[in-house]
Amino acid sequence: MLTYILKRIGATVPTLFVVSFVIFSLMALAGGDPARVLAGDQASLADLDAIRDQMGLNDPFILRYLHWLGGIMTGDLGTSILTKLPVVTLIGQRLEATLSLTVCAMVLSVGIGLPLGIWGGLRPRGLVNKLVEGLAVFGFSVPVFVLAYLLIWGLSLKLHLLPVMGFTPISEGLWPFLSKMFLPSLALTPVFAGWIARVSRDAVIDVLDQDYIRTARSKGMSMSRLVARHVMRNAAVPIVTVVGMTFAALVSGVVVTEAVFAIPGLGRLTVDAISQRDYPVIQGVVVLMSLIYILVNLLVDICYVVFDPRITY
């Protein structure tokens, strides 16, 4: 098992290289001139060239890539063109808000989606299954921002139950933190809870149809034992996959939610960076996202081996 995990971690290194190259190339191809943004409208061509020289923008592509890559290796993602602050610092400032929102939305989505999915799978003709279906359709068809504004209007403006927007770090108290996290997390919940519910329901239905479940039932066990001992571990592989994908999708996908609720997270940082062609920041954020995807994949793969003894590498 340990060998497998080490091997699997080793395999992520080439992936990281490829990803970093693709990111850098895309930024280079995307065009736009940060020097022009920095210099302003009044700058002369000579000024622009001087700025480019200073920023290393006149170097050949490969050289620039290697320079950047070397930086990443030492934990340096470059310096923001606009704020002159290290990208690592900028990301560090924003990471907490995004991760907080991601974790809160995960807890709600898994906490609602998984039990609903399992229940729906055990009673395919029951009412809960209709609820799963409804939640999934609702989640997929109502955009997060629509739901977000509805929630703000209803729970904050009309009922005055919760603060409208903003972010308070958890270090400043659990209640202020949760009260501000609740609405944005809730807005993100239907789509992911619906997704998790459907996948886990289908996984449970699929497992219940297997011969070994009939064998288990012929032993005369209770429903709860059947589910805990025989159903869940066999249904785990697709469920773990969708939970991992949910996490990755949340980290990289909370941009809209952060905008609506004025949460100072990575999404806002990225959107601002893109509109100002602050390419070291964009690259830094994309590298971080890729790293998170790769890590989530790694964890999911390790879970496969833990849950299913037939899977070996």
Next chain:
Amino acid sequence: MSLLSLDGLVTEFGSGASAVRAVNGLNLEIQPGEIVALVGESGCGKSATSYSISGLLPEGRGRVKGGTIKLNGREIQNLPERKMRKIRGREISMIFQEPMTALNPTMTIGAQVAEPLEIHYGLSPRVARARALDILRQVNLPYPEDKMRAYPHQLSGGQRQRVVIALALIAEPQLIIADEPTTALDVTVQAQILSVLREINERNGTAILLITHDFGVVAEIAHRVVVMYAGYKVEEGRVEDIFDRPRHPYTKALLASMPRLGTSLTASQEDEHVRIAGIPGIVEHFEPGRRGCIFSGRCEHATEFCFKDVPPLSTTSENQSVACHNSEEPE
């Protein structure tokens, strides 16, 4: 008192007009320690009978529509699931056809075999596993200590079937229902599995309801044979009598379709003695309003009368009964 007694069992699948009657008024008795073979083609109601007895008919699709199932004189056909659970695995246990898929791929062999003891007798996993090891030895699983920690995919088909038998056996049930236990196995392994079943029967006095389409298996271990066709019992008797003097044309046809050494599917029609005889046509199903013998459409001896009137099951000799209008005629 009979260990198990079915009286007029009717089992249906589906609902309303599209309901299919898989078992139609079946009477069956199993005495303690007896091996009874339930024989017939695919779709004749054998498995539906076994699921009816163990209460494992697919929920919402199949149900016992009529008749009684008595275990040691106690009616069990309408027991709520909660009470049926106490019977399953402890008084009646089951062995299934597909050893490759009948075991949970994510649980060790030891845990799966020990489980019935944990469920029914509240034994701790440690104690139950010690007992599981004994049982695995009894069914002659090679290297039982190692196999306790193995997962099903690490075992061969024959080994898995021994494991399936072990977990059916561990709580010492009075009746084991073995649904085509050897069908998926190759011939040498079949013989080994049958001898394990015979040993269990002789040593523990466990009664076995053996469901099969293979008269070779029947001859190997059964004491008594019940032949089913399209949900009806068409013939019943001691195994020697059925082999020596089959009365029902369906039984005769089944016996004739049994491959023996020297017979061949590809032999020409003229070499009748070496050609395996198939039974033409497919199993018909009971439909409301249907008249006549259920086998009449496929029976080569059918007379006009056979299409009009359902033949009752009548006792032809001391230990044999048959449902056929023409069974008394000389062959």
